[in-house]
Amino acid sequence: MKISRKNRPTLHDVAKAAGVGTTTVSRVINGGHYVGPEMLARIQSVMAELGYQPNEAARSLKSERSRTIGLIIPSITDPFFARFAEVVEVHARREDYVVILLTSQDRAQLELEDLQIFERHRVDGLLVVPPRSGSSSKALLQSLRRLSVPVVAFDRPTTNRAFSSVVSDNYAAAQQAVRHLMGHGRRRILCLGGDPNLYTICERVKGSTDALASAGFEVLVEMSASDYASAEAAIMKHMAGKHKLDAIFGLYNQSTILAYEVMQNYKIRVPQAVSLIGFDDFALAATLRPSITVVKQSIEELARTATQLLLNHMKGETHAPQQIEIASSLVIRQSCGCKAPRESLRARS
Amino acid sequence: MKISRKNRPTLHDVAKAAGVGTTTVSRVINGGHYVGPEMLARIQSVMAELGYQPNEAARSLKSERSRTIGLIIPSITDPFFARFAEVVEVHARREDYVVILLTSQDRAQLELEDLQIFERHRVDGLLVVPPRSGSSSKALLQSLRRLSVPVVAFDRPTTNRAFSSVVSDNYAAAQQAVRHLMGHGRRRILCLGGDPNLYTICERVKGSTDALASAGFEVLVEMSASDYASAEAAIMKHMAGKHKLDAIFGLYNQSTILAYEVMQNYKIRVPQAVSLIGFDDFALAATLRPSITVVKQSIEELARTATQLLLNHMKGETHAPQQIEIASSLVIRQSCGCKAPRESLRARS
DNA sequence: AGCCGGAGTGGAACCGTTGCCACTTGTCGG
DNA sequence: CCGACAAGTGGCAACGGTTCCACTCCGGCT
Numbered sequence: 001m002k003i004s005r006k007n008r009p010t011l012h013d014v015a016k017a018a019g020v021g022t023t024t025v026s027r028v029i030n031g032g033h034y035v036g037p038e039m040l041a042r043i044q045s046v047m048a049e050l051g052y053q054p055n056e057a058a059r060s061l062k063s064e065r066s067r068t069i070g071l072i073i074p075s076i077t078d079p080f081f082a083r084f085a086e087v088v089e090v091h092a093r094r095e096d097y098v099v100i101l102l103t104s105q106d107r108a109q110l111e112l113e114d115l116q117i118f119e120r121h122r123v124d125g126l127l128v129v130p131p132r133s134g135s136s137s138k139a140l141l142q143s144l145r146r147l148s149v150p151v152v153a154f155d156r157p158t159t160n161r162a163f164s165s166v167v168s169d170n171y172a173a174a175q176q177a178v179r180h181l182m183g184h185g186r187r188r189i190l191c192l193g194g195d196p197n198l199y200t201i202c203e204r205v206k207g208s209t210d211a212l213a214s215a216g217f218e219v220l221v222e223m224s225a226s227d228y229a230s231a232e233a234a235i236m237k238h239m240a241g242k243h244k245l246d247a248i249f250g251l252y253n254q255s256t257i258l259a260y261e262v263m264q265n266y267k268i269r270v271p272q273a274v275s276l277i278g279f280d281d282f283a284l285a286a287t288l289r290p291s292i293t294v295v296k297q298s299i300e301e302l303a304r305t306a307t308q309l310l311l312n313h314m315k316g317e318t319h320a321p322q323q324i325e326i327a328s329s330l331v332i333r334q335s336c337g338c339k340a341p342r343e344s345l346r347a348r349s
Numbered sequence: 350m351k352i353s354r355k356n357r358p359t360l361h362d363v364a365k366a367a368g369v370g371t372t373t374v375s376r377v378i379n380g381g382h383y384v385g386p387e388m389l390a391r392i393q394s395v396m397a398e399l400g401y402q403p404n405e406a407a408r409s410l411k412s413e414r415s416r417t418i419g420l421i422i423p424s425i426t427d428p429f430f431a432r433f434a435e436v437v438e439v440h441a442r443r444e445d446y447v448v449i450l451l452t453s454q455d456r457a458q459l460e461l462e463d464l465q466i467f468e469r470h471r472v473d474g475l476l477v478v479p480p481r482s483g484s485s486s487k488a489l490l491q492s493l494r495r496l497s498v499p500v501v502a503f504d505r506p507t508t509n510r511a512f513s514s515v516v517s518d519n520y521a522a523a524q525q526a527v528r529h530l531m532g533h534g535r536r537r538i539l540c541l542g543g544d545p546n547l548y549t550i551c552e553r554v555k556g557s558t559d560a561l562a563s564a565g566f567e568v569l570v571e572m573s574a575s576d577y578a579s580a581e582a583a584i585m586k587h588m589a590g591k592h593k594l595d596a597i598f599g600l601y602n603q604s605t606i607l608a609y610e611v612m613q614n615y616k617i618r619v620p621q622a623v624s625l626i627g628f629d630d631f632a633l634a635a636t637l638r639p640s641i642t643v644v645k646q647s648i649e650e651l652a653r654t655a656t657q658l659l660l661n662h663m664k665g666e667t668h669a670p671q672q673i674e675i676a677s678s679l680v681i682r683q684s685c686g687c688k689a690p691r692e693s694l695r696a697r698s
Numbered sequence: 699a700g701c702c703g704g705a706g707t708g709g710a711a712c713c714g715t716t717g718c719c720a721c722t723t724g725t726c727g728g
Numbered sequence: 729c730c731g732a733c734a735a736g737t738g739g740c741a742a743c744g745g746t747t748c749c750a751c752t753c754c755g756g757c758t
Contacts, residue, residue: 060406407714
């Protein structure tokens with residue numbers, strides 16, 4: 001009858017076995033303060049012997065802290081967000097927090113469901129990539145407040161800036177990229193973008209526009225180039241006539257790759273005929289020929305900052321919401337027209 | 350003084366507000382069985398009104414089920430595992446389970462820590478990618494058993510096959526790939542691999558070897574080609590002398606890309622001089638020129654099967670451990686020597 | 699010597715939910 | 729007409745920790 005009953009030892013078992021009170025054992029679990037050294041050693045050895053592991057559910061219930069951080073990202077297969085999640089996990093774990101990860105697929109509805117799940121699990125803090133601003137963000141903000149738990153937005157600020165956020169310097173980085181293209185003598189620069197409702201995309205468009213405008217040129221913008229056909233159409237539209245485009249700025253990963261494919265298929269020489277810079281580095285950017293010059297966001301720093309800020313809020317150290325921008329950098333490769341730096345020959349994927 | 354006290358309503362509050370007993374409210378939360386229709390409606394409306402969300406910690410504590418699945422993968426930035434995690438999450442959520450994801454970086458030590466965390470959180474089931482067999486797997490297996498919770502291994506079986514596993518048909522797929530190369534008249538095929546302690550790699554080597562052997566040829570194998578320099582050395586070693594290699598089979602993602610880079614830098618024509626097939630599809634395999642023929646694992650099916658199997662075990666429907674293999678398929682592109690099928694021109698990244 | 703405060707310890711009341719048990723009511727077959 | 733049984737409902741004791749409180753030492757001050 002004693003078949004596989006998983007009777008895990010409880011704190012009471014440990015206390016009994018060590019001949020002490022439960023309070024003392026509890027103290028040992030939580031750092032051993034106010035416990036004599038010999039007692040501490042005894043209890044620890046008993047815990048090890050029994051293979052005791054505290055029940056987090058019970059701890060959460062009583063202490064009102066779940067030692068859990070909620071993380072909502074649009075997708076885990078996007079390398080950018082994947083790396084973000086990874087770094088967050090490492091830093092959170094260092095402070096004894098576990099990350100519960102949910103994906104929203106950038107749909108406000110799913111994100112609301114995610115928040116309910118987090119509310120049920122009583123997460124102690126929340127790291128969230130807000131969905132596209134086009135969708136009903138009213139409900140989202142309300143739900144975030146309802147949770148009454150520290151929140152840090154990542155990659156995009158919440159619409160009302162009521163919460164802290166950690167984002168890239170999209171505007172400045174786009175400016176820098178466009179100026180670099182202008183430095184190569186390019187004038188007719190096409191900004192090829194995706195969803196115009198995305199904060200990041202908008203900032204990048206603004207930066208590009210302003211950079212061109214301050215030099216006295218006009219900007220070309222084409223949004224919604226998120227599949228091959230529309231990218232092809234968008235680019236070809238500006239390849240006709242006498243004022244052909246002479247550079248493309250891919251406003252995000254996907255559009256950069258699509259632009260590259262289009263050029264390849266139309267045998268348009270890069271960078272001779274058309275220069276190319278992309279926003280966001282990607283796995284094979286250095287392997288393609290020509291290798292692709294990109295704006296590289298410092299994901300590690302973004303993630304580290306966001307996690308740290310959240311932890312600070314959770315400790316109650318910081319109260320006022322902060323908007324933090326992290327600098328990106330231009331990684332020069334071949335597609336912009338620069339000579340290929342040596343490193344790109346052996347860049348790792 | 351009433352500043353920001355987060356007094357979330359409890360089940361008792363709901364019961365009081367609805368003028369019913371706690372038991373009835375509890376029943377409503379858990380599906381509403383044995384509750385009259387008008388009472389059900391009343392309680393539901395009260396719950397909505399108060400914005401009640403049950404406290405999972407309390408539920409877990411009492412019911413001994415955390416509605417939580419533990420997931421351990423080597424890395425979340427590896428597209429293969431990322432996609433796996435995504436599909437698992439979707440299926441788990443459908444059954445009201447939340448996934449707690451931890452990464453092991455393929456280090457046995459970290460994986461043991463991960464298991465402790467899961468033990469504390471009393472996960473109801475475990476999906477795990479076992480670390481390389483070189484490391485101390487004894488301790489791992491023991492820890493897995495200690496958890497006394499259903500376990501399904503993914504991508505690689507546990508060494509003793511005591512737990513269920515869901516893996517790709519590495520052996521057969523490698524055979525198929527090598528036969529395809531032989532079909533193009535290739536005889537001197539180099540299998541370029543990574544860690545020889547990895548189950549998947551070993552199976553692929555075996556499949557390749559057997560395919561060649563049964564046709565009367567010899568296999569060339571080079572392991573540990575996980576950075577550019579060693580891949581270069583390994584390949585060049587077989588490009589000297591009169592018996593030059595005429596095909597490369599990249600045993601995993603990284604080695605395929607490295608092989609590609611080496612050939613590119615040495616101006617070796619693919620597929621004319623050397624054919625190339627890679628194990629595992631990757632983002633830009635269709636975009637590179639030549640596009641790369643690969644063995645594509647069916648991640649979705651792998652993940653779906655693994656999750657389903659785990660859920661079955663958790664429901665107690667299946668007890669005996671099962672070893673399941675999922676078929677992979679060969680995606681023909683240019684690098685093997687076949688004519689480029691039309692699709693590759695507009696393949697999405 | 700008497701007092702005070704802090705370190706070290708244990709007792710016991712919760713935290714919010716579930717599940718066992720008890721109870722009422724209505725229906726139905728014998 | 730009565731017992732059995734099912735549906736619908738509520739009371740209450742857990743689950744395994746944490747934390748408040750009380751209590752005992754003991755060393756250092758006044």
